[in-house]
Amino acid sequence: MSTEDSGHPSVPVEYATWRKSRWEEVAGPGGKAGTVQLAMVSHPEPGVPGLPGRWEVSASGVLTLTVTAADGVSIGGRPVTGVVEVESGSQVELADGRVCFVQGRGGTYGMVVWDPAAPVLTGLREIASYPYDPSWVVDAEYRAVPGRTVEVGRLTSPRSKETVSAPGDLVVELGGQEHTLVVLESVPGLRLAVFTDPSSGTDTPEIGRWLILPPDEGSNLRVDFNQVILPHHVFSTAFPCPIPLEANHLPVVVDAGERAPVLDERNRSTVTEPDKKGQDGTMEPELTEKAVQYLRHLEKFDFASMRAMCADTASVWHNDGKGEQTIEENLEQLKQMTGGGAALRYDIVRQFQKPDEVLQQHVLHISMPGGSGIELPVAMYFGFKDGLIDRIEEYANMTPPDQGHVTDGS
Structure with a gap:
């Protein structure tokens, strides 16, 4: 387990005990x-x-x-x-x-x-976590919604969907604003808020993280985001974990709880996709996750991180008539968007993966400073070479004539 909190005077004994039990749950016998x-x-x-x-x-x-x-x-x-x-x-x-x-x-x-x-078990060295922060222990409200069900995606191969019980909402104030998370209960008695935040796909898994609600104690709860955990699927693809609902995206970074598994360098060659190690010692995401991670960097206009994910020979093509571009030319074009104050969000609809290839369908949401917005259905192809993006092709359903021209968002 991670030792970054060990011996810190501000870390409660209860939290240290929980970390030890969590390590046994993941890496112990039957973990x-x-x-x-x-x-x-x-x-x-x-x-x-x-x-x-x-x-x-x-x-x-x-x-x-x-x-x-x-x-x-x-x-x-x-x-x-x-x-x-x-x-x-x-x-x-x-x-x-x-x-x-x-x-x-x-x-x-x-x-x-x-x-x-x-x-993964033999190579797991620790579960990297954010430092304990008492400010992430917050009051929340549980609002029961008896009889409600929702359809959630499952991390099966191929992906599947299932209707599960969603008996309530967790209402919590973060960053000075109130946020609502749909609570799932696919296992009786286990109330689970599966959420994403701006760290998803970069510092934390693209498939989100879990906040397990305390036992039923009425509508007023005390929740501890320091005990946010990684989905079981991160440690074993045998677990068909739920895919986060779009409604459960938090706009604030939850820099608390577990971040990523860390593997022993000696076990690097024995770990297969999607459990391969990256150069930093953490689990390297599968290609579908890399494709989404590239777009998450674009949402933040983090062009340096985008370039780092691409091969030197990477090229880009899109159906806007501009033809072929090098990755440098494409990034320079995208940088022009930062001056206009537009905000981007990519909602992934479905993905298909073959060796060194990902085909993805998503909806690009473009929000303008004046409050107007545009939605573009897009199909995007990613080709990979030695784990880096070497080819991007974008097929966008272009903006309706009454909404004007929008700079390409590939």
Whole structure:
């Protein structure tokens, strides 16, 4: 775990204790970083892909496992053969070192498969976090919205959507302004605010971070943004975490809580995409995240960071009639936008990835100083070379005639 707060007199004991328990949750036995598979089995469908033996649930709701001695399976340290009953809470040890944790009720059982040799687990050195700041412990209001559901995206491959319970809103004042976050409850009793902020895609993951609300204590809450955590998906792609709702974007930087996982240099070569390490020792994002990160830099008019993400040979093409440009020419054109006071926001609709290629659809929102606004549907292609952007192609649905010309935003 990170030691940047250790011994600091202003850090509460409760926070230090939470950091230790959080590290165990991620990197300890059965922790998130070692999770390689999530599976479910229920009657009458038998079998669990990737696991030895035959798993099945009887009509009466009993889970059994049928294995041979050659399978090398143990339950609670005891080798088993034949047909054995697997109770909820059991720990099934496999011959290759993986461990399957079983939980279930009502005839449906879930399995969490944990691998002590998982690349992220073996390479994880710490969870980088912002320094503890007591000003991020704030009063908030929970406004119940009984029966409400929302459709959220899931980080599955391919991406999927699911309707989940959204039983309330968290209303909190940050930076002198009141903000409202939709609260999800896909797991009963776990109220979760999944949010993004201006740091998302740069200092923190593009897929946002989580604020877990304290147990139900009525409408008045005390929430601690120092305990904001990274989504499980950051440590293992086995977790189909929710994608943040557009409504849950905070316009202020939440420089509190967890920032990014940090991997040991010795494990760099064993970590595969999207868990590869960057030069700074943190997890390097997959190409889809890099594409979005490039646009987040543009939203901030951070042209130096944009250029750093591109290869020396990078070129740009867009359908505005200007033809081919070098990356330097394109950035010079974009710099002209800063003088007009326009603000940009990119809302990602969908992405498709192949080796060294990303095709993305998004909506570009351009806000002018006078309050007028323009929305442009855009398709953008990113080509990569050695992890750097080498080609950008933009296909924009050009501005309607009554709204005038808008400088290209690629």
